[in-house]
Each structure stands twice: as structure tokens, then as C-alpha cells.
Amino acid sequence: MSQTWTISELAKEFGVTPRTIRFYEDEGLVTPQRDGQNRIYDSRDRARLAWILRGRRVGFTLADITEMLNLYDLGDGRETQRVVTLEKCRDRLTALESQRADLDATIDELANFCRLLEDWKAGTPLDEIRRKHNAKLRSVAE
Amino acid sequence: MSQTWTISELAKEFGVTPRTIRFYEDEGLVTPQRDGQNRIYDSRDRARLAWILRGRRVGFTLADITEMLNLYDLGDGRETQRVVTLEKCRDRLTALESQRADLDATIDELANFCRLLEDWKAGTPLDEIRRKHNAKLRSVAE
DNA sequence: GTTTACCTTTACGTAAACGTCAATACCTGG
DNA sequence: CCAGGTATTGACGTTTACGTAAAGGTAAAC
Numbered sequence: 001m002s003q004t005w006t007i008s009e010l011a012k013e014f015g016v017t018p019r020t021i022r023f024y025e026d027e028g029l030v031t032p033q034r035d036g037q038n039r040i041y042d043s044r045d046r047a048r049l050a051w052i053l054r055g056r057r058v059g060f061t062l063a064d065i066t067e068m069l070n071l072y073d074l075g076d077g078r079e080t081q082r083v084v085t086l087e088k089c090r091d092r093l094t095a096l097e098s099q100r101a102d103l104d105a106t107i108d109e110l111a112n113f114c115r116l117l118e119d120w121k122a123g124t125p126l127d128e129i130r131r132k133h134n135a136k137l138r139s140v141a142e
Numbered sequence: 143m144s145q146t147w148t149i150s151e152l153a154k155e156f157g158v159t160p161r162t163i164r165f166y167e168d169e170g171l172v173t174p175q176r177d178g179q180n181r182i183y184d185s186r187d188r189a190r191l192a193w194i195l196r197g198r199r200v201g202f203t204l205a206d207i208t209e210m211l212n213l214y215d216l217g218d219g220r221e222t223q224r225v226v227t228l229e230k231c232r233d234r235l236t237a238l239e240s241q242r243a244d245l246d247a248t249i250d251e252l253a254n255f256c257r258l259l260e261d262w263k264a265g266t267p268l269d270e271i272r273r274k275h276n277a278k279l280r281s282v283a284e
Numbered sequence: 285g286t287t288t289a290c291c292t293t294t295a296c297g298t299a300a301a302c303g304t305c306a307a308t309a310c311c312t313g314g
Numbered sequence: 315c316c317a318g319g320t321a322t323t324g325a326c327g328t329t330t331a332c333g334t335a336a337a338g339g340t341a342a343a344c
Binding site for chain 4: 006
């Protein structure tokens with residue numbers, strides 16, 4: 001028999017509440033088995049949960065995540081179905097990549113600002129420091 | 143005189159509604175000048191707006207964004223203030239980088255699945271294709 | 285002069301993603 | 315046999331991030 005988990009075990013492991021996991025079930029994102037009335041999660045449920053939560057950390061809505069998970073369910077395997085799925089998949093990838101560009105830009109600016117703060121020892125006039133860095137920040141900050 | 147914009151100009155440019163921009167003002171994220179009762183946005187407001195919206199695309203809450211923008215306002219320049227700001231800045235960076243890791247992993251899996259879909263021409267048995275790819279997907283999908 | 289096209293404020297509405305009881309069921313140990 | 319702990323299903327509450335009228339001000343255009 002392969003390993004299984006209870007709801008609170010998974011909740012603890014992933015740092016969410018059982019309520020959250022039950023909510024995802026209501027939304028059809030996970031479909032655990034039952035032992036009597038208790039939920040039993042297998043490794044596939046666990047993997048899906050991990051996927052969902054990572055998606056959430058990346059900023060997706062549950063609707064987004066639902067769609068992406070549905071992409072993995074290939075349906076009946078008809079050719080048109082495959083083509084549509086592939087198309088959606090690529091759209092998602094494009095979105096993800098542009099999101100990564102945004103993320104990189106944000107990281108860049110924050111890292112830059114970090115360096116500014118590191119350079120700035122008490123006594124150094126602000127103007128001088130700011131001159132050392134490019135003007136982008138100045139346009140955002142005061 | 144440097145360039146200025148109306149609310150609907152910026153709204154159009156950034157693909158949001160004027161309501162959104164006014165809401166950000168209510169939250170103290172932008173503080174445009176006024177011409178009579180009409181709002182006038184300068185290049186600094188514009189830059190802040192761009193920053194806010196990029197933050198939003200990356201999945202931050204407005205509270206997060208507020209905090210990050212406040213980091214840029216260096217306060218009175220006292221040393222302790224600088225240190226605290228630097229610390230927060232670094233924490234943010236850490237979070238951003240772990241988010242980037244999540245994003246990369248998500249992109250990886252989706253790209254992998256894309257390749258699977260591309261390989262799968264009608265007639266090819268599913269099992270055979272799945273064997274070609276690693277087992278991670280199988281654990282998430284059906 | 286009035287229609288059109290913006291702008292404004294105030295205020296209530298809403299969807300998403302859970303939180304938070306409440307009432308109930310099921311074992312397990314003393 | 316009863317308390318304690320964990321499970322369940324409703325059902326209503328809450329926060330965030332705006333949407334959506336309602337009611338009006340101003341200024342150019344016809």
C-alpha cells in the first residue's frame with residue numbers, strides 16, 4: 001500500500017489550514033478518498049496540493065489554477081482537444097514568462113535600492129549617493 | 143514644464159480604469175496635484191503607478207506594495223531608520239527570489255507538458271509518451 | 285443653449301479566498 | 315462511561331480590490 005495522509009497532516013506540512021484544503025475540494029481541485037467520513041489523501045492528491053499552493057504563491061487565482069490543472073487532464077484524447085490544450089498551454093507559458101520579466105525587473109530595482117542603502121553611511125549626503133545610482137529610482141521615490 | 147497626464151490618459155496607457163487609480167490614491171499610493179478639482183499626474187506619479195501595477199502583476203497585495211514603496215521614502219535619514227529599511231528590503235528580496243524559484247518550477251513543468259503535447263500525435267499511445275517524460279507529471283495529472 | 289464628454293465625490297455592491305463559529309460524529313485513554 | 319482530541323458539514327463573517335451606479339461640476343462643440 002502506498003502512503004496516505006490525513007487532512008491535518010497535509011495542512012501542517014504545507015502550512016495551510018484544513019479549511020483551505022476542504023475549500024479546494026469544494027472547488028474541485030482535489031478529490032480525496034474517504035475512510036468512512038474522513039478524508040484520505042494519496043500521493044497524487046498531495047502532488048496536486050503542492051502544485052496548487054505553488055501556483056498560489058506565484059500569484060495565480062484559483063480559477064487560473066483550476067484551468068491549468070484541467071490542462072493536465074487530456075480528456076478523451078481527440079486530436080482537436082489536444083490542439084486546444086496545447087494552445088492554452090502555450091498562452092499560459094507566455095503569461096508566465098512575462099510575469100517572470102516583471103519579477104526580474106522588480107528584483108533588480110529592489111536590489112539596486114539595497115545597494116544604495118548599503119553605500120549610504122551616516123553623513124554621506126543623499127544627493128551624492130543618488131547620483132551614484134541611475135535615475136529610475138528617483139522618479140519613483142521622493 | 144515637464145509633462146503631465148490626466149487620470150484617463152494614465153488609465154488608458156496602463157490598461158486600468160480611473161476608478162483603480164483613484165482607489166490607489168485613497169490608499170495613499172499616489173498623490174497627484176490638482177488643477178481645480180481635477181487630478182494632474184506628473185512623471186513621478188506615473189513611475190509610481192507603473193511600479194504599483196507591476197507589483198500587482200507579480201502577485202503582491204496592495205499592502206505589500208505600500209510597504210515596498212515606503213521603503214523608498216528614506217525618512218529623516220537617521221541611521222537606525224536606514225538599518226531597519228535595509229533589513230526589510232533584504233527580506234523582501236529573499237521573498238522575491240523564492241517566488242522566482244516557484245515561478246521557474248511552474249514554467250518548467252508547463253513547458254514539459256507542452257512538449258508532451260507536441261510529441262503526442264494522434265495514434266500514439268498515451269503510455270508510451272508518458273514513459274518518455276519523467277514521472278512528476280503523472281503524479282499530478284490523472 | 286444644450287448636448288457631449290470628460291471630470292468629481294459618495295456610497296453601496298461584489299467576487300475571491302478563505303476564517304470562524306456551531307453542531308455533530310468517531311475513536312481512544314482513564 | 316465520559317472526557318479529549320480530531321474529524322465532519324453547514325453557514326455566516328471578513329478582507330481585498332476594485333465595480334457600479336447616482337448625482338453633480340466644467341468646458342469645448344454644435
